[in-house]
Amino acid sequence: MSNRTGLGSALPATGIEEAYERFAPLAEKYWGPDLHNGYWYDSEDDSSLEDASRRLTEFVTDKLGVGPGDRVLDLGCGNGRPAVSAGLRTGADVTGIDVNRRALREAATHASASGVSHYVSFEYADALNPPFRPGAFDAVMSLESSPHFELAELLPSMARLLRPGGRLVLEAPFARVPASERLRHRTAEYYELIQAVSLDTLQRHVELANAAGLSPVEFVDITENTMPTWPRALRRLRDGWDEIERVLGAELAERAIATVSAWRELPEVGIMILTLRRDEVLFPS
Template sequence: MLMSNPTEVGSAIPSTDVESAYELFAPLAEKYWGPDLHNGYWYGEQDDTSLEEASRRLTELVADRLRVGPGDRVLDVGCGNGRPAVSVGTGTGAQVTGVDVNRSALAAASEHAAANGLGDRVAFECADALDLPFRPGSFDAALLIESSLHFELDELLPSLAGMLRPAGRLVLETPYAKVPMNERMRQRTAEYYEMIQAVSLETLPRHLEVAGAVELEPVEFLDITENTAQTWPRALERLRENWSEIERVLGSEVAERAVRVVDDWRAVPEIGFMVMTLRRRERDSEAG
């Protein structure tokens, strides 16, 4: 489902590829949002957990659903700077391979793994999720934290299903559409998706439909919309406190436009966040 048309997007935010978009925004995001670069998870409005700790909490929530341990192999798709991959490796004892298309992020990821003594168990490769350089059935589990939106779902899930062994788990933490896409939603999300170079926003039924077609069966669905709601307000507060640097790096026009675009996107009531766990179906002959 294509979300945007470049001709409809304001020129103040440069249209670019995923790698360039990451390199433009990631350094500031890491500094003021936190190194994990994804949503935080809070238990309620009274939960005063920091943005960094809440982000780690969400990583742990995803990692727990992988159901892996020492000797297992895990694939982290869209691993970025490697913080979640290292957390998964540390917490589970599994061997983790992270893939991404951003070479500078991968270099930072390798440095982070080595600094945490996991250079022999957590590795990173430059690879496209739709053309993975691994043998089919190489992994016991795979995770995607806010990266599936960069791919068409009916291309992504078949690619990942092929990487999993029988009964292997796939855990997605991602935005999703609570209702089928309509023109109003399309208009309100187009500029944000162009900015971050995303291409899809699908409903839960559509996820289940595509998963079922490639023998991925549902295990669990969690709507975490309310749990993640504090993420952007907390990040925006930090950005505003350090606005002079934001403007110096991005320019005032791009900075203000980027904030407005994220504000608008996070306010769309039909968009939620979910953690979905899928499992590759075992054939009768495989189940023994």
């Protein structure tokens, strides 16, 4: 049996963009602008969603191993918050890529307002066919973007962009068990909702990374640390329910809430930070 869920092939950019356009404005307002998991230290940690999300961005950023003069790619940068945070924290030049034009405009505005637009920039680009030369980056980071791609396609694309010794840091869901019909069924609705296609085991990540010329450096299971994200977000969403229902419609709004709730309760799915290192030989250009 395969170690992946077999949810489908890579989606066209329009599918991902449409999903983002539908949900992101409300999520930014009620969830918080970073649009990714938060990180809490323990059950006594009462940090806000915003602070916990910022902490997770910093956790990922620190694993890049970069500083001033280095170049970083933010894969699936969205509205640019993590990219700007990474630039401010490390002093590295950061380029964010995404397929959502509205998000990219917001990202550029945020970089300008933060005073970093001279070294944090954004481009419309397909991660599987990026417009950069081989070895152009010292590090690549991805916060919850990799599920939108087949890993067998994404990892070689990102490996090609890294200099020898450069790092790829993925913060992403992973399957804690091998693929089964039950897991496929239980994840399908959520993946359709967010227009994602892949959910792979750690073993599968490592196998495909090795095939792409990437060696594992560190695996951190942050499932328990991210668990408070959804309950806190759900309370906020319920507080703003009149607007959410008006924008999405009652049926879609309730289905979205139920789908995400079911997803977050799956014991077969964890959240990880996986750090990979580019081997010393670059792919031929």
